[in-house]
Amino acid sequence: MLQKLEMFSVFFWVFFSCYLVLVDQTLASVEVLKNPDMEIVNFDNNWSCKGGCTLTSSKDHYSGSRSVMVSNRTANFNGLAQNVVVTPGSSYNFTAYIQLLNMEQGAMYQTVETKMTCKGSPGKKQKHSFEIWTRQRQIHVMYIYKFGATVNYLVDDASLQVVEENANWKTEANARIEKIRKSDIDVVLSSASQNEKYQVELxxxxxxxAFGSAVGAKQIVDPNYRKYAQALYDNFEWAVLENALKWRLMEWTKGKIDYDTPINALNALKGNGLEHWDVNNENTHGVYFETATGNPNITNQMFDDAHAVDPNVKIFLNDFGVMEQFASVPLHNQAKFLKQAGVPIYGVGIQSHIKNTSLDIAQMKGRLDMVAAAGLPIWITELSLASNDTNSRASALRDILTLYFSHPAVEGVLFWGFWDGKIFTPEVALFEGPDVTPNEAGKAYQTLFKTTWRTSVTRDVTGDSTFTVRGFKGEYTVKLSHNGKELKQETFKLGSTNQTINIDVGKTYMKLQL
Structure with a gap:
């Protein structure tokens, strides 16, 4: 995992975490590391130095009274290490707090990674960054490294524990959906004829x-792609332009900026009731602007400048490798840092390009929880799920959408394309062919979007009546009919507060009450 640390005159403790994946199995959470809190000042039989470096007990600490100082390093692969025994059929989570004691000369940032070296066939060592597979109990050497060779650092509160599988995760997720995605609608019918039957539709x-997708700016306005556009409007409520608003794509030749392509697409999307937004992209992985300007805080200024131009725009961080790899902690740390610095950041975008259908829900939820701990809303901004088997893709898609829809910090999911005729790889498509027809994964999505997570209720009532419907949050139309004739109709929004709909049959309007 990459952890970007900014250069300050005072160095502070930074949380660091990664997952070591073997295979799924429910095991009790037992601490694997010896002397994980560094309180034992003698490091024999617990911690050691991989390569040339020195370990010293330090009174500087994150918790307790001690940490370990790693110094006198001669190469970036030198670092704190420990031999550990792992169990087959398990997933592990490693965490630690790290404090830099100095920066490498001329560097704005430092990178940290965790690596494991394990014995495979006799006499042969295998190195792995984070992900390892084994079929027998083996001794692995786990170590922290990648800092510049001249960097000294402290480590405290390290932990290596099994991530427990939760067999009841979907039941718990559906319970959260019922609680956080719904509110009550109380319908009160008055001044009705006592024995007359009425029909109320919600x-x-x-x-x-938000359910949305990335779209091609040129295709969405091209009459030859009418079925593509119609599939978008029929199956999604939000859209983001895939590439047309990116600087490089707008200005292939310096000074010649293509505004027409994105503006025409945005006008078409707005005209069909869809909204769009854009993000500050992949900042924890790239330091282009920081390097080019020599300013480690240029991202802060970019957020401030964007907010000054339009204070109504919700500004996001957006990054990859969070759900499928190990960038949840760096994203959490940067989001929290920007928030505490007073930067006008609204939320965090998680791209979510999943490259197989074998989902580890416990790990994925842990990563979501980590990002959510920064205290900002989350959007899933580039969801893709890769498999040539559309049935397998459909099953995994139901699970991952259920996880996202059930998480209280997540406000929306945007797919990174939906049609195999305009997508970065066809094995993630929901719709196929010239008629833009849903495949099994697309049908699974449609069922959730149009049926499972949507409220549509018709009630037959007699005379003055009261009834309650628990509905999904969103915009509604309520209709009152009598003997097949529609008497009145209104729209309302259902949010986190319960909504009361007072229908006076004798009046031409309805009264909506929060």
């Missing part, structure tokens, strides 16, 4: 939760 038109 129809959800849109979701409060």
């Amino acid at each position: 129809i959800q038109n849109t979701h409060e939760f």
Whole structure:
């Protein structure tokens, strides 16, 4: 995992975490490391130095009274290490707090990684960054490294524990969905004829939760792609332009900026009731602007400048490798840093390009929880799930969407394309062919979006009546009919507060009450 640390005159403790994946199995959470809190000042039989370096007990600490100082390093692969025994059929989570004692000369940032070296066949060592597979109990050497060779650092509160599988995760997720994605709608019918029958319809038109996709700016306005556009409008409520608003794509030749392509696409999307937003992209992995300007805090200024131009725009960090790899902690740390610095950041974008259908839900939820701990809303900004087997993809898609929809910090999910005719790889598509027809994964998505997570209720009532419906949050139409004739119709929004709909049959309007 890459952890970007900014250069300050005072160095502070930074949380560091990664997952070591073997295979899924439920095991009790037992600490694997010896002397994980560094309170034992003698490091014999617990911690050691891999390569040329020195370990010294330090009174500087994150918790307790001690940490370990790693110094006198001669290469970037020198670092704190420990031999550990891992068990087959398990997933591990490693965490630690790290404090830099100095920066490498001329560097704005430092990178930290965790690596394991394990014995495979006799006499042969295998190195792995984070992900390892084994079929027998083996001794692995786990070590922290990658800092510049002249950098000294402290480590405290390290931990290596099994991530427990939760067999009841979906039941718990659906319970959270019922609680956080719904509110009550109380319908009160008055001044009705005592023995007359009426019909009340509650129809959800849109979701409060965002379901959307990336789209091609040129295709969305091209009459030859009419079916592509219609599939977008029929199956999604939000859209983001895939590339047309990116600087390099807008200005292939310096000074010649293509505004027309994105503006035409945005106008078409707005005209069909869809909204869009853009993000500050992949900042924990890239330091282009910082390096080019020599300013380690240029990202802060970019957020401030964007907010000054339009204070109504919700500004996001957005990054990859969070759900499928190990960037949850760096993203959490940067989001928290920007928030505490007073930067006008609204939320955090998690791209979520999943390259197989074998999902570890416990790990994924842990990563979501880590990012959410920064205290900002989350959007899943580039969801893709890769598999040539559309049935397998459909099953995994139901699970991952259930996880995202059930998480209280997540406000929306945007797919990174939906049609195999305009997508970065066809094995992630939801729709196929010239008619833009849903495949099994697309049908699974449609069922969730149009049926499972949407409220549509018709009630037959007699005379004055009261009934309650628990509905998904979003915009609704309520209709009152009598003997097949529609008497009145209104729209309303259902949010986190319960909504009361007072229908006076004798009046031409309905009264909506929060």
